[in-house]
Amino acid sequence: MQRPGIGREARGSPAAWTPRPADPVALRRQQEERSAFLFGALLVYLIGMLVRIAGFAFPLHAIVFSLLVDSFVLLLVLANRHLVAHLQVVLRGPALLAAIAAAALASAGVTVLFARSLVLLVVSGPPRWLPAAGPQFVYFAYVFLAWAVAGRWLEARAQAHEDQLRAITAENAAIVAEMQQLRTQLDPHFLFNALNMMAVDIHDRPKHALKLLRELSQYLRYSLDTADRPFVPVALEVAGMRSFLRVQQSRFGARLRSRVTVEGSMRGRLLPPFLMQPLVENATKHGIPGADGVLSVDVTVTAEDDRVVITVRNDGDLAALPQRDGTGTGLSNLEKRLRLHYPDRHGFDLRQEGDQVVARLRLEGPPC
Known part of the structure; x- marks a missing residue:
């Protein structure tokens, strides 16, 4: 019978839970993704508020409405990213692009319904200017599609940069080892x-x-x-x-x-x-x-x-x-x-x- 802690790591020992060092390339990629998301979110909030202030009788109503709707948009963006991350495991090429477009259009439709229903909760009466459902759908579809395209482009760019960096790192490590032996x-x-x-x-x-x-x-x-x-x-x-x-x-x-x-x-x-x-x-x-x-x-x-x-x-x-x-x-x-x-x-x-x-x-x- 083996005694605990001898010949194996005891449960709860430091060696059993010490985390592995983080990959600096992956950390840099995560930081770039966070920065891009924050910049995009700020842009969505800013454009939404500027457009809606002109359509509401009170600027405060426009600000509250924009915060609620655009926060809903960002939640759907995160949901779409999570969905695409799972879809790209089984889909490739045109099928994946079609799935991304369908998710963006569906998100735009849901957002239009949410926004038009929210107007009655935010203001006591209808706003001075309320666009038709069609233009609203086009606007939100553009937002979701643009975000999806930008996300795919940034991901491809980051992946290419990561692959290049890993290749350079591996090549340099091999050269260093080779030169260490040669010299x-x-x-x-x-x-x-x-x-x-x-x-x-x-x-x-x-x-x-x-x-x-x-x-x-x-x-x-x-x-x-x-x-x-x-x-x-x-x-x-x-x-x-x-x-x-x-x-x-x-x-x-x-x-x-x-x-x-x-x-x-x-x-x-x-x-x-x-x-x-x-x-x-x-x-x-x-x-x-x-x-x-x-x-x-x-x-x-x-x-x-x-x-x-x-x-x-x-x-x-x-x-x-x-x-x-x-x-x-x-x-x-x-x-x-x-x-x-x-x-x-x-x-x-x-x-x-x-x-x-x-x-x-x-x-x-x-x-x-």
């Missing part, structure tokens, strides 16, 4: 090559192997330290790329010549971590050495007002880049991160300038 995922070939180089040099060139180990440890430390940080100072990102290039320099020796230059003040400027990684990695992986057998890679980070410009130059031929699945993956992931952190505030181009391939990244304002 902490090291290129296995880069890591294996560095470890193999250390294994080869540890006996013949222990000092060189130790230097390579230190550079690799600094790069790995940067990777681990920024794993849970959405943004890092530009100086820290540059230091991480310098460590990456120094590891490559230790591997290739005199066959690789690299330079990292920072122009302008980077104080207070932030970047998503590993944003420069695919540009620098592509330069070392797909670059073509010059006539002297040396591959030159130049990285320049420039601060211009609220803009950061990152330029990576390397010897190579853009037309000779291998067209395979893995070649553009890094740049594709870079574009996703740019759309996430710099929506409509970034620019990227990859072009051939003489014997060099130039990748230029322009970032406007702070990341988000």
Whole structure:
């Protein structure tokens, strides 16, 4: 026999009645619906009073009559909304529109009967001006139909906005999760090559192997330290790329010549971590050495007002880049991160300038 409160939630315990957090999208939709209803109700009351004041001998009678009739109209509007909410579960398209129109016309007829009967209760005699039943029916039919059309339009608009917002939220969540994985995922070939180089040099060139180990440890430390940080100072990102290039320099020796230059003040400027990684990695992986057998890679980070410009130059031929699945993956992931952190505030181009391939990244304002 199971004792109460062990292995299950006891009745009345906080976990049993704690409400789930409200959906902010649904709350916003409810607030918009309330605001639209209040605005429509105010408009109905105002127009009704202005029209009826001219038809009654005493303004007070017109005000009381309008409050009663228009309140009755609003109650029927709420009833119609409740009815339509149930009908749209089983009806679609023209059938639903026909049901909405029928409900509006029926409500207009009931309102005309209610209004004309109410005149005898509000005033001691007939008003100076009492429209015929036909015009009254047209007026109230217009009110109910206009309210129904406006309600359907607002609902469709809110639903479209809600679907779009949910899609954007889901896409951003997926991109954030993907970027979280990508930015902490090291290129296995880069890591294996560095470890193999250390294994080869540890006996013949222990000092060189130790230097390579230190550079690799600094790069790995940067990777681990920024794993849970959405943004890092530009100086820290540059230091991480310098460590990456120094590891490559230790591997290739005199066959690789690299330079990292920072122009302008980077104080207070932030970047998503590993944003420069695919540009620098592509330069070392797909670059073509010059006539002297040396591959030159130049990285320049420039601060211009609220803009950061990152330029990576390397010897190579853009037309000779291998067209395979893995070649553009890094740049594709870079574009996703740019759309996430710099929506409509970034620019990227990859072009051939003489014997060099130039990748230029322009970032406007702070990341988000």
